[in-house]
Every structure is written in C-alpha cells, then in structure tokens.
Amino acid sequence: MASVCFYFQVHQPFRLRRFSIFDRGTDYFDERGNRALVERIAERCYLPANAVLMELLRRHEGRFRVAFSLTGVILEQFERYAPRVLESFQRLAQTGGVEFLAETYYHSLAFLYSREEFFEQIRLHRARIERLFGQTPTVFRNTELIYNNELARAVAGLGYRVVLCEGADHILGYRSPTYLYTPPRLPDVKLLLKNYRMSDDIAFRFSDRAWSEYPLTADKFAEWIHRINGHGHVVNLFLDYETFGEHQWAETGIFEFLRYLPRAVLRYPEDDFKTPSECARAYEASGEYDVPHMISWADVERDLSAWLGNAMQANALHELYRLEPAIKQAGDEKLLDDWRKLQTSDHFYYMCTKHFADGTVHKYFNPYDTPYDAFINFMNVLDNLRGRLGRAAPQPEDSAARATPAA
Amino acid sequence: MKVFMLGWEFPPFISGGLGTACHGLTRGLDAHGVEVLFVLPRPVEPTHATHVRLITPAALAGQPEDEDEGEELEAGGLFRHVRFHTLPVTLRPYARPEDARAGGRERVTHRGVAAGRQPGSMPQGEGISYSAGPAGPDHYSGDLFARVEHYAMLARRLARRETFDLVHAHDWMTFPAGMAVAAQSGCPLVVHVHSTEFDRSGLHVNQRIYDIERAGMHAATRVICVSHLTRNIVLKHYGVDPRKVDVVYNAIDDDGTAPGPLLPPITRDEKIVLFLGRITMQKGPEYFLAAAKRVLEVMDNVRFVMAGSGDMIRRCIELAAEMGIGHKVLFPGFLRGDDVRRVFELADVYVMPSVSEPFGITPLEALSHDVPVIISKQSGVAEVLTHALKVDFWDVDEMANKIVAVLRHPPLHATLRDHGSFEVRRLSWTDAAANCIKVYQAALARPE
Numbered sequence: 096m097a098s099v100c101f102y103f104q105v106h107q108p109f110r111l112r113r114f115s116i117f118d119r120g121t122d123y124f125d126e127r128g129n130r131a132l133v134e135r136i137a138e139r140c141y142l143p144a145n146a147v148l149m150e151l152l153r154r155h156e157g158r159f160r161v162a163f164s165l166t167g168v169i170l171e172q173f174e175r176y177a178p179r180v181l182e183s184f185q186r187l188a189q190t191g192g193v194e195f196l197a198e199t200y201y202h203s204l205a206f207l208y209s210r211e212e213f214f215e216q217i218r219l220h221r222a223r224i225e226r227l228f229g230q231t232p233t234v235f236r237n238t239e240l241i242y243n244n245e246l247a248r249a250v251a252g253l254g255y256r257v258v259l260c261e262g263a264d265h266i267l268g269y270r271s272p273t274y275l276y277t278p279p280r281l282p283d284v285k286l287l288l289k290n291y292r293m294s295d296d297i298a299f300r301f302s303d304r305a306w307s308e309y310p311l312t313a314d315k316f317a318e319w320i321h322r323i324n325g326h327g328h329v330v331n332l333f334l335d336y337e338t339f340g341e342h343q344w345a346e347t348g349i350f351e352f353l354r355y356l357p358r359a360v361l362r363y364p365e366d367d368f369k370t371p372s373e374c375a376r377a378y379e380a381s382g383e384y385d386v387p388h389m390i391s392w393a394d395v396e397r398d399l400s401a402w403l404g405n406a407m408q409a410n411a412l413h414e415l416y417r418l419e420p421a422i423k424q425a426g427d428e429k430l431l432d433d434w435r436k437l438q439t440s441d442h443f444y445y446m447c448t449k450h451f452a453d454g455t456v457h458k459y460f461n462p463y464d465t466p467y468d469a470f471i472n473f474m475n476v477l478d479n480l481r482g483r484l485g486r487a488a489p490q491p492e493d494s495a496a497r498a499t500p501a502a
Numbered sequence: 503m504k505v506f507m508l509g510w511e512f513p514p515f516i517s518g519g520l521g522t523a524c525h526g527l528t529r530g531l532d533a534h535g536v537e538v539l540f541v542l543p544r545p546v547e548p549t550h551a552t553h554v555r556l557i558t559p560a561a562l563a564g565q566p567e568d569e570d571e572g573e574e575l576e577a578g579g580l581f582r583h584v585r586f587h588t589l590p591v592t593l594r595p596y597a598r599p600e601d602a603r604a605g606g607r608e609r610v611t612h613r614g615v616a617a618g619r620q621p622g623s624m625p626q627g628e629g630i631s632y633s634a635g636p637a638g639p640d641h642y643s644g645d646l647f648a649r650v651e652h653y654a655m656l657a658r659r660l661a662r663r664e665t666f667d668l669v670h671a672h673d674w675m676t677f678p679a680g681m682a683v684a685a686q687s688g689c690p691l692v693v694h695v696h697s698t699e700f701d702r703s704g705l706h707v708n709q710r711i712y713d714i715e716r717a718g719m720h721a722a723t724r725v726i727c728v729s730h731l732t733r734n735i736v737l738k739h740y741g742v743d744p745r746k747v748d749v750v751y752n753a754i755d756d757d758g759t760a761p762g763p764l765l766p767p768i769t770r771d772e773k774i775v776l777f778l779g780r781i782t783m784q785k786g787p788e789y790f791l792a793a794a795k796r797v798l799e800v801m802d803n804v805r806f807v808m809a810g811s812g813d814m815i816r817r818c819i820e821l822a823a824e825m826g827i828g829h830k831v832l833f834p835g836f837l838r839g840d841d842v843r844r845v846f847e848l849a850d851v852y853v854m855p856s857v858s859e860p861f862g863i864t865p866l867e868a869l870s871h872d873v874p875v876i877i878s879k880q881s882g883v884a885e886v887l888t889h890a891l892k893v894d895f896w897d898v899d900e901m902a903n904k905i906v907a908v909l910r911h912p913p914l915h916a917t918l919r920d921h922g923s924f925e926v927r928r929l930s931w932t933d934a935a936a937n938c939i940k941v942y943q944a945a946l947a948r949p950e
Contacts, residue, residue, distance in 0.1 A: 115903040116800055406913035448889075448921060467891055470914055471907040 097273075097323045098369040098377065099360055100287060102162040102236070102259065103336040105141070106169050106202050107133055108441035110462050114475045121483060123433060123476045125462070130176045132460060133169075137177045140340035145183040147339075147354050152190040159357045160192050160368040163336070164236050167200030167220050168439060170227065181227070188228040194370035195224050197232035197255060203438035204402060206237060206246055207389075208416040216435070217253060233257065234371040238440050240289060240333070240392040241399065244385065247278040247286070255284075257375040259333065261392045262288030266384060273327020275375065276384035285375040286384050289333040289392060293319065298338045302347035313352050317359035317366075324365055328378040333392070342459070394449070402443040407470040412443060414477060421484050430483055437477065445469035503942060504537040506666040506683060508657060508676035510593045512542055512586075520696045522863055523728070523752050524672055528584055530753075530935025536942075538584040539664060541679075543593040543653055589656040591649055593675050647710060654679035658686055668942055672696060674711055677718025690723035690945040697728075698735050701858040702784060716740050723945040726750050726938065728861035729882020748944075750937045751886050753929040754866040773804045773909045776849035776873070778837070778864055779856075781812035786855035786878065786895045788814075788821060793855070795825045796902035797909075804830065804909060809845055811836045846871035850915065851908045855895045856881050865890065869926040874918035876904050886929060889921035 110132075112125035151159045165184065173181040187193045199205055200220035205213040217235075225231055235255035237246055242260035250258060262272030272288035296316070300306045308315070320330050335342065343349040360366050369377060393401040403409055415437055422434045445461050446469045463469040507528070511521040524540075531538055574587050657679035670692045671680030677693060684691035699711045719725050719740050725747045727733040733749050736742050775794070781787045787808060794806045808818060808831060815833065822831040837845055846852075852868035852875045859881035866883065868875050869890075877884050878895040891904045908915050 115899060116906045117796065117899060117903065405917050407911070407917050410911065410913035448917060465888070465891075467889075467914065467918065470911070470917075471891075471904060474907065474911055474914075475903070 096328060096377075097320055097363075097366045098329045098374055099320055099366070100162070100329050100331045100369055100371055100374050101160075102164065102196065102331070102333045102371060104164050104334070105336045106164075106166040107136065107172060107460070108202065108439040109168055109172070109436045110460075111442070111472055111476055114472055114479070116475050116478070118475065118479070121429075121433070121479065123479070124436065128462065129172060133172045133176045133180075136337060136341055137180045139345070140337050141177070141180045142183060143345070143350060144336065144339040144353070145180070145187060147350055148187060148193075149183070149190070151354065151357050152187065152192045155357055155361065157192060158361055158367060160194070160370045160373065162194040162196055162234070162370045163187075164196040164198050165224070166198060166202040167216075167223055168202060168436065170223055185228060188230060194234065194372055195228055195230050195232050196259070196371065197221055197224075197235045197250075199238055201435045201438045202238050202440055203435070204238060204241070204412065204440050204443070205438060206241065206249070207399075207403075208412065209419055210249065212416075212419060212438075213249070214253065217250075234259065234287075234375070236260075239401075241389060242386060242391070243389050244278050244281075244387060247281055247284050251281055251284050257285050257287065257371055259287050259289070259331075259371060260384075260386070261390050261397055262291060262331070263386075263390045263397045265397075266386055266390065270382065271323075271327050272331060273323045273329055274381035275328065275378050276382055277380040279383050279385050282380075285380050287329065287331050287371050287374060288384065290329075290331045291392070293330055294332050294334055297332065297349075297352075298334050298342065301338075301343050301349055301352070310348075311352065313355035313359040316352075316356060317362065320360055321363045321366055329369070329374050337459075396449075400449060401447050402440055405446070405448050405466075407448075407466065408443045408446045411446065411470060411473050411477070414474075418481065418484065425484060427483075430480070433480060437473070437480070442469070442473050446473070503668070503939070503946075504666040505531070505539070505942070506661060506664060506669045506687075506689070507538050507540045508669070508671040508679050508683070509540060510543050510653075510673070510675045512540070519863065520673060523696060523861075526753055526755055526931035527935055527938060528581070529755070530931035530933075531938065532581045532584050533932050534935055534939060535583060536935070536939060537666075538581075539666065540584060540586045541657055541660065542586065542588045543591045543649075544588060587660060589653060589660065591653045591656060593646075593649055593653055650675050650678055650714070654682045658682045661687055668692060668945060670694060670942075671718065674699070674715045674718065677714055677721075681718060681721045684721070691718075691721060692724045692726060692941060692945050693718045693722040694726045695719070695728065695732055695736055695860070697860040698732065698739070700735055700739055701732075701860050704783060704858070722746070724748060724941050726941055728752055729885050731880070731882045731885065732860040748937075748941050750934055750941065751882070751929065752861045752863050752866075753931045753934040754863065754870055754926060755931060771803050773801075773850045774848050775804060775806045775905055775909070776845060776852045776868075777806070777808045777810070777855075778842070778845065778852065778868075779810050779854070781808060781810050781815040781818055783814060784856060784858055785810075785812070786857045787812075787818050789855040789857075789895050789898055789901065790853055791818060791821050791825065791827070791831065792898040793853070793901040793905060794822075794831060795827050796899060797905050798827055798830055800906055801909065806831045807834065807845065807849070808832070809834050809837045809842075842867075843871065846873050849873045851876060851905060853901065853905065854878055854881065854883075855893075855901060857895050859883070866926050866929060869919075869922040872919050872923055874908055874915055874922060876901065876908070887922070887925065889918055889925050891918070 109124045110129055111123055114123060148161060197217060198220060199213065199216035200223065201216055203216060205216055221232060233255065234257040235250045236259040240259060240261045247258050272290045276286045276288065278284055278286060296311060301311050303309060323330060339349050339353060357368065389399050390397050391399060403412065418434060422431055445463050446466045448466045509524045512524055528538055528540060574585060661683040666689060668689050669680050669684045671677055672694045673696050680691050680693060699707050699715060719736060719742045725736060725742055727736055727747060727749050728751065730749055733747050736747055737744050777787065777790045779785050797804055819833060822828045846868060852865065852873045854862055854865055854875065854877045856862060856878045857880060859878060861882035865875040865877050865887065876891040876893060879892045880895055884892050893901045893904060
C-alpha cells in the first residue's frame with residue numbers, strides 16, 4: 096500500500112506598514128496592502144484550488160483526502176478581507192475528507208523563546224479551528240516544520256500523538272521518508288516526514304523546462320508514487336498552498352495536474368490517499384528519528400538560519416520576547432494581539448541576509464527591498480509598542496489611587 | 503596592448519573621484535600586463551608619504567609654461583608596464599582658495615566655470631575663516647578652454663613620437679586631446695565618462711563644456727561610463743549610440759589600503775555621523791543637515807561631522823546655525839591621509855546624500871574602514887552595493903530614520919559592516935581593469 100498524504104500550508108502574515116521612527120499612532124499593519132494581497136492570492140490560488148479540491152472530494156467519494164494547516168492570522172484575514180475563501184474552506188470541511196492540523200495561531204517561533212506563549216498560541220489556534228470548522232486538530236505541525244525531539248515531547252504533553260516534520264537527509268541517512276518514525280523515548284508519538292524530493296517536484300520543478308523530467312504529468316507522478324510499494328507506506332507531499340496558482344501559475348498547468356492526479360493514483364488498486372491522522376492509524380513506525388538539533392523545511396540548510404541567521408534577527412526576536420511578562424501584565428487585549436502579530440515568523444524571514452546578494456530566495460510576497468529595511472521597520476514598530484507599554488503600565492495604579500477616596 | 507592614456511588628475515596621496523579612479527584603473531591594467539603611457543598636465547612629483555608610491559600634482563600655479571616637450575616621470579616600483587609623462591600645461595578648471603593647497607582631498611570641479619564665473623574671480627574672503635590652513639593665492643589666470651586646446655596640441659606632439667594601439671581619455675578636459683591623438687594616429691579612441699556636465703552643474707549647463715563632451719563621445723569608438731546612471735545620461739542627453747556605451751564600475755584599491763588594526767573601542771557617549779566630500783550642491787549637504795535636525799529630535803548624543811570643503815560650506819554653517827543645531831555639527835575642513843582614516847575610525851555611519859553622483863568611491867572607502875553607509879539612490883555606487891542603506895536624497899525623514907536605526911541598533915550596524923566590508927573586497931580594480939580591457943578589445947575589433 097502506498098498512501099499519498101497531502102498537507103497544504105495556508106498562511107499569510109499581517110505585513111507591517113512603513114513605520115518610521117517619527118511615526119506616531121498604533122496602526123502597525125498595512126491594511127490596504129494586506130487586503131490587496133489576500134484578495135489577489137484568493138483569486139489566483141485559494142478559490143480556484145479549493146474549487147478543484149471540492150470537485151475531487153465529490154468525485155472520488157471519500158477516496159481523496161487532504162489536510163490543511165491554516166494559521167490563525169490567515170483565518171483572521173479571510174474573515175476580514177475574503178469571506179468567500181473562508182466559506183469555501185468550510186464547505187471543504189463539510190465533505191469529511193479534509194483534516195485540519197494544529198499549529199501556533201500566529202505562525203510564530205514561540206517554541207524557541209517561550210513555552211508558555213507557545214502553548215497559549217496552540218490553544219488559541221485550536222479554538223478557532225473548532226469554531227470555524229467543527230473539528231479538533233489531533234496532528235501537530237510547527238511553524239515552517241521547525242522541529243526537534245524536545246518539540247515532540249512538548250506537544251505530546253498537550254495530547255498530540257502525530258507530528259509532521261522535515262525528512263532531512265542528514266538525519267535520515269540511508270533511510271526513507273516513506274516510513275513513519277517515532278521520536279526517541281516517545282513510542283506513542285508518530286512522525287510523518289516530508290518527502291521533500293517529491294514535494295519539490297511539484298512546488299519548485301513543475302514548470303522548470305530545464306528539468307529532465309519536464310513536463311511532469313499526473314500519470315508519471317502517480318507511477319513514481321506507486322513505485323514506493325515495498326519500500327515504504329507514505330508519500331508525504333507537504334506544500335505551501337500558494338504553489339497552486341501563485342508559485343506555479345495557472346498557465347503552467349498546475350491545476351490540471353492537481354485535478355488529474357487523484358484519478359491517476361487511484362488507478363493503482365494498492366494506492367490511496369490518507370490524511371496524516373489516518374496514516375498514523377494505518378501504519379506502524381519503522382524506527383527512531385532522533386533530532387537533537389532544530390530542523391525546518393527552509394532553504395537548503397533545513398535549519399533555523401532563515402529566521403535566526405544574523406545578528407539583526409536574533410536581536411529583533413530577543414527584544415520582542417523580552418516584552419512578554421510586561422505585555423501580559425498590562426492586561427491590554429489590543430496590545431497583546433499586536434505583540435503577537437509581531438511574532439509571525441515572516442517578519443524575521445524578511446531580515447534574512449542569506450542569499451540576499453543573489454536576490455533569489457526569500458522574495459515571495461516580501462514587502463521590503465532589503466533585509467535592513469525589514470529590520471529597521473520592525474524595530475521602529477517594536478519601539479512604539481514598548482512605548483505603549485510604558486503608558487499602559489501606570490494606569491492600574493492610577494485608577495486604584497482614585498478609587499480609594501471614593502470608597 | 504599599449505594604451506595612450508590622457509588624464510588630468512592623478513592622486514596626491516589621498517584624493518577622491520577621478521584621480522583615485524585613474525590610479526586604480528592604471529594599477530589594474532598594469533597587473534594585467536597592459537602597457538600604459540599616462541599623460542598628465544602639469545608637473546607632477548612623486549611623494550613617498552605612504553607605503554604606496556604615488557604621484558602628486560604640484561600645485562605651483564602660475565609657473566610659466568614654455569613650449570618644452572614635458573618630461574618622462576619615474577613611475578617608481580609600483581608599476582611595471584606604466585610610464586608617466588607630463589605636459590607643461592596646467593589644467594585646473596577653476597581655482598578657489600582651498601584648491602590652492604596641494605594634495606587636497608577633493609576633486610576640483612567646474613561649477614565656477616559653469617555658473618559663468620571667471621577663473622580666479624572668486625572673492626578671496628570666501629571660505630577662509632573655517633579653512634584648515636591659510637588660503638593660497640590664486641596665481642592662476644588665463645582661459646581654461648585655451649589650456650584644454652593647448653594640452654591637446656602638446657599631447658598630439660608627444661603622440662607622434664610614441665607607438666600605441668589605442669587612446670583612452672578621461673573626462674571632458676582630455677577629450678579634445680583624445681580626439682586629436684586618435685585622428686592623427688588612426689587608433690581607436692575610448693572616452694571614459696566619470697561625470698557629466700549635468701551631474702556637476704545641475705541645470706546650469708555650460709554649453710562649451712557640453713559641446714566638448716558630446717563631440718568626444720561621438721568621436722569615440724567606445725564610451726565607458728562609471729555606472730548605468732551615467733550611461734543613461736550619456737544616452738539621453740548626449741544622443742550616443744547605446745551599442746557603443748559600456749559600464750565599468752569603479753572599485754577600491756585591493757593592495758593594502760585595508761584598515762589597519764582596529765583601535766580599542768573608544769568609550770564615548772556620542773555617536774558620530776559622517777559626511778565626507780565636497781560641500782557643493784551636487785553632494786546634497788543641505789539634505790544632510792535637514793536629516794541631522796530630524797535625528798536630533800529623537801536622539802541627543804549624536805554629532806554630525808561635515809568634512810570637506812566647497813562653495814556651499816559657508817551656507818551650510820549658516821544653515822546649521824539657523825536650524826539651531828550648530829553646536830552639533832562640526833566642519834573640520836577637508837581631510838587628508840591619516841585624518842581621513844581617523845575620521846572613519848570615529849564614525850558610526852557614513853552618509854552620502856548626493857543629488858547626483860555618477861559613481862561615488864567614498865562609500866567604498868567607508869566600508870573598507872568598517873563604517874556602514876547610507877547612500878543616495880541617485881548614485882552609481884548604489885548599483886554595485888547591496889549591503890548599504892539606500893535613500894532618495896530628498897527624503898530627509900527616511901534618511902534620518904535610517905541614521906537613527908544604525909546608531910540605535912548595534913546588530914544592524916554590525917550586519918551592515920560585516921557584509922559590507924566583505925562585499926567591498928570583491929570590487930577590485932583588477933577586475934575593473936579586466937572589464938576595461940574587454941572594452942579595448944571591442945574597440946580594436948572595430949577599426950574606424
């Protein structure tokens with residue numbers, strides 16, 4: 096049996112507006128830009144891709160299955176800017192063929208800085224998924240598939256028994272991501288590893304005319320999937336949802352590929368589609384996947400360097416999380432939400448100087464010309480946020496002081 | 503390959519702009535084994551002031567010119583394939599009190615001429631009180647254009663005795679000489695545009711200079727521009743065939759001008775923001791001051807150093823006073839040698855707010871001294887530097903925003919510095935010379 100496990104990541108950050116050191120006011124986010132971008136991606140990707148999936152879920156009557164991880168911040172933006180998209184996801188949910196995964200609401204790096212904040216964001220996210228889709232996630236994936244043994248232990252403590260992560264060559268060695276694994280000393284937890292080769296065939300190489308396998312047809316891909324029979328159980332295709340229509344434009348034929356792939360896969364009686372939790376139920380773990388150091392699905396390095404690779408990123412993150420106790424003490428919901436929206440990993444990704452001179456990677460939907468602009472803008476916002484904290488802090492004391500004589 | 507190269511400035515032991523570029527390029531060509539006969543106006547004398555042996559133009563203005571043939575100069579151990587020859591003519595486009603001192607940092611400009619002033623007509627009092635030294639007398643007289651023609655005549659006479667494959671002329675003052683030598687020898691002419699009359703003079707373009715520039719570019723087999731910015735001006739304002747115009751970026755000496763051992767960190771409360779260059783309209787000094795005022799609204803412990811001289815220095819001093827930031831802005835005059843190094847070592851950030859800058863070598867020097875740079879988007883150097891902060895020269899709020907960020911956030915400073923100094927090391931004159939040689943080959947492949 097070879098099972099195709101599709102998981103699509105759906106996320107867009109609340110991008111910051113240009114915020115100079117001379118700016119006053121507390122509207123940090125680029126309302127107009129974010130709306131325009133979400134509307135554009137909705138037209139090019141979310142709506143047409145959801146329509147294709149709906150068609151597939153109906154046509155294959157339960158034999159086609161997919162999973163989504165929708166961040167809290169994209170769901171907020173859908174509600175605000177593109178309610179039609181949210182409704183189309185809800186209709187997908189009603190088919191019963193779609194699983195929703197757990198992650199941090201703010202698509203943050205909180206796991207690295209604050210366990211308390213990390214857990215709170217998972218809870219916030221779960222509540223929103225339950226409210227919108229009537230489903231409680233049981234499978235966890237962390238931001239950008241950032242993972243180590245400790246993360247598995249942390250989320251197992253919250254009850255998640257299935258975790259997604261990158262199938263990194265340097266950890267797998269000769270082993271294959273087509274098997275399930277278990278973290279060291281956590282026999283109850285199963286890990287699904289991204290098959291980055293086959294995922295990248297779709298995400299990056301699909302329209303690459305220089306690629307020896309170009310053009311990639313659904314039949315060809317289904318045959319590659321079928322070949323793993325006897326060498327594993329699952330083909331974990333973990334993709335950014337924007338692959339369909341944005342990273343690969345409609346003109347490349349990516350939607351036709353998606354539309355035809357299930358039929359091509361299901362033509363082999365041994366092969367099927369499963370969601371992550373179904374994979375975990377169907378297959379036993381074949382060994383241990385020991386990840387003492389952080390891995391992720393980013394860049395060739397598969398490490399944290401996209402978000403924590405230079406002094407600016409480390410400084411920005413450190414300064415941000417340093418405010419946590421004061422923010423939480425202030426008891427100001429808007430302040431807390433602004434602080435959390437600043438935690439979204441994209442803000443730090445934009446500050447990455449790796450490959451900057453080559454001008455290739457880290458370009459998608461990046462509102463800044465340079466990583467330096469990203470850092471300056473972020474720090475100006477953070478500076479302003481810190482100022483609000485200063486003003487907010489004395490308030491409870493004042494009101495208490497005024498309250499005394501009245502009483 | 504042998505090149506008959508015509509220049510009008512070669513560095514004193516430190517210089518900016520054209521002289522530095524000519525020196526670097528010649529070093530690079532020398533390294534590639536290209537033979538160069540570098541022809542210069544005015545007697546130049548070698549100086550041993552630094553580890554690098556350099557040639558400095560004597561500033562003995564007023565020395566009588568006779569009809570001799572000039573003289574061959576000892577090139578020293580620095581060059582293997584380069585000879586220097588000086589012609590007995592002065593080419594100082596206009597004289598100002600501060601220019602009379604030898605070895606000044608700045609590059610002489612033509613603005614006085616362009617604005618219709620006669621050479622030497624500058625009021626003597628201007629710029630004296632704040633100069634680092636006494637102003638020299640201006641012995642210079644005579645018509646610049648006549649001297650340019652005279653230089654051309656002497657160059658042609660010299661060329662008759664020399665053999666070479668190609669003529670390379672730097673900026674307009676040598677274009678008539680370049681055209682004359684090329685016509686006489688039948689060799690292809692390459693003209694090198696380091697700046698145009700539009701950069702130097704804004705809207706007050708001197709028609710005669712423009713005509714000379716245009717004639718040189720049109721007569722040339724190939725035109726080298728120091729940036730795409732300049733190339734666009736050459737195409738747009740001079741109507742030159744785009745197929746013959748190439749860009750060769752300037753670079754920075756890769757021979758040991760690298761910073762010495764870092765000084766022990768100076769513990770001081772004050773941050774230093776540096777402007778270094780001619781204080782003229784082209785360099786945007788008033789935008790620097792306007793940004794300084796904005797910075798001081800949010801930070802107190804900052805000083806602004808405006809090093810250099812120029813026809814706007816008095817205006818800038820007054821402006822700073824009017825803005826009420828006079829006590830925060832220092833005008834040390836123009837700096838040389840170790841003083842330049844020292845000011846770079848003190849600086850926390852270098853700002854180049856140029857209104858128009860064909861290239862701009864100083865940011866490269868700043869980076870090579872580990873100083874992060876904020877540069878005008880209206881500069882050629884912005885095309886080659888990625889690890890620099892870039893602003894529109896007129897956007898003083900954004901300039902101030904970036905200055906504050908560099909001063910306030912050490913990690914930003916460090917990241918810019920580390921990546922920038924690495925990046926600048928890749929901009930070598932040897933590579934620039936290799937690109938120049940490609941242009942030579944193209945010029946030789948297409949005989950007129």
